[in-house]
Amino acid sequence: MPALLSPLTRTVTYTRWLHLLSGAVFVAVCSMVYPGFEGSGPVYWIELMLSPVPVLLLAAAVPGVRLAEGLQARLLLVPGQLVRHEREDLRSGIAVARAASWRDRRRTALWLVLRAEAGLAVALLSVQAPALTFSLLAAASGTAPDDELPLAPAGHHWSYALLAPLPLLVLAAVVVGGGAAMTAAARRLLGPSPAEKLAALEERTERLLEHNRLARELHDSIGHALTVSVVQAGAARAAGSPEFTDRALDAIEDTGRRALEDLERVLRLLREGGDGRAADRPKVADAGRLVESARASGAEVDVELSGPVTEVPGPVSREGYRIVQEALTNALRHAGPRVRVSVRIAYDRAALELDVRNPVPEGARTAADGGRGLCGIRERAVLLGGTAHTGPYDGGWRVHALLPAERPGP
Structure with a gap:
């Protein structure tokens, strides 16, 4: 058990969580224009996920975006490592340099889209998981649970108290695993090009x-x-x-x-x-x-x-x-x-x-x-x-x- 909980005691877990959540900010800004916040159903969620993609693809064409994303990824995904400008230090596997080729721009575009979609998923889970835990505790204590949750408990029973920690454990597992996956993706998509390595x-x-x-x-x-x-x-x-x-x-x-x-x-x-x-x-x-x-x-x-x-x-x-x-x-x-x-x-x-x-x-x-x-x-x-x-x-x-x-x- 201590080994399973040890990731929750590390600073990097929470900086990576912050990095994942920040990816949803741009999605939220785009949703103000289209499709809004009042929709529901599968079509609405698909539109919400796809609405920022064209803007992200255009942003990736700007050379400085790769530098900004690389710097942010180093600071939050691999904190504690020395951050230097451009080619001076590539030990983290994440370059901090402007896009010098269309290959760099394509990789930056894929990274931006991945970051936005992963951020949206983690942001939703970060809100829903604690709410579901409180709803399960409410159902176990005999009070009315939140019926608007996708997995809201039906009725009242003390056994719901045993399930209450499960959403938080799922959230913790997603944060730890998602952070590690995004770090690996950053090294692949924002990593140094062959010219930078040379x-x-x-x-x-x-x-x-x-x-x-x-x-x-x-x-x-x-x-x-x-x-x-x-x-x-x-x-x-x-x-x-x-x-x-x-x-x-x-x-x-x-x-x-x-x-x-x-x-x-x-x-x-x-x-x-x-x-x-x-x-x-x-x-x-x-x-x-x-x-x-x-x-x-x-x-x-x-x-x-x-x-x-x-x-x-x-x-x-x-x-x-x-x-x-x-x-x-x-x-x-x-x-x-x-x-x-x-x-x-x-x-x-x-x-x-x-x-x-x-x-x-x-x-x-x-x-x-x-x-x-x-x-x-x-x-x-x-x-x-x-x-x-x-x-x-x-x-x-x-x-x-x-x-x-x-x-x-x-």
Whole structure:
């Protein structure tokens, strides 16, 4: 019994009941014009049911009607779910968007007619069922029942009291079942079209790609800052030189400040969205500060620049900076602060080539032993249509990336 009555304790049951009743409002308005409220018999009820259909069919041709019906269906048939405009959220199965095709209009027309007819039936039952219950109680108590009801009890008898709850139970069953049926119908008739589903999938894919990009940004920036700070602190302790310690502290401060700027920018993106002011992001021409930071840690870094690297197109330049940053981070982390690293950056209008090499001490862990850094390098290259290779090379370790970077000529 508690399981049977549990639907009556849920808010959604009553919001769906309200949705069903609201469908009868338009029928009542149309009945004021035709056929009125005074008729009776099968012909009258047929006319009452059919009178709003032409107007509903015309209304369905208006694109905004589908949006209004979808919004109302979400609010009342699936309350509690986040309601967003148009394609942003289709988890409820009910779209909130204007009709974009005649197929959408046809489905909206069928939905409007179904809602009106179901609403009329539920409205009549909602009035008649309580009235019949009172009539049965009256007949059981010996008073005159309402003779105008379709199923009015005949005579007086105490046993009518046993039947009194039955109309209310029927009403409850119709409200629960009808609400569930209308929800299913809304998902089918007001559900997203194939084009809307595709647009929602594309939007979700773009959000996931953006989140992955931000995760790579944090990994590279914060990982580099922590690695450099740890290595420089260890080198300063081992050197025992006040002068070296001062340089290390300056480098740690500068690296930490830039990491905080990157962190604030990424957090701002997550909170507000947008393109995150791409101009604020470091470019491959700024790789010199990465080199200086690595040198301050005790590493020997040889740099070779070829071509006008300051003219590398923005997206390629920014991703190139991150690739160099990750390669230097891995060299310091896995080969130690005294490692010798060679960095070559070449740009020839058609492509940006990045080549970072370092020896690997015997017994040292390599970047391939774990972490997401190398995967991030390859992902960055692939997203730009380029290639990246990482791994052992000539007794050491090599990160080599080739990124298409064609820029318009003068």
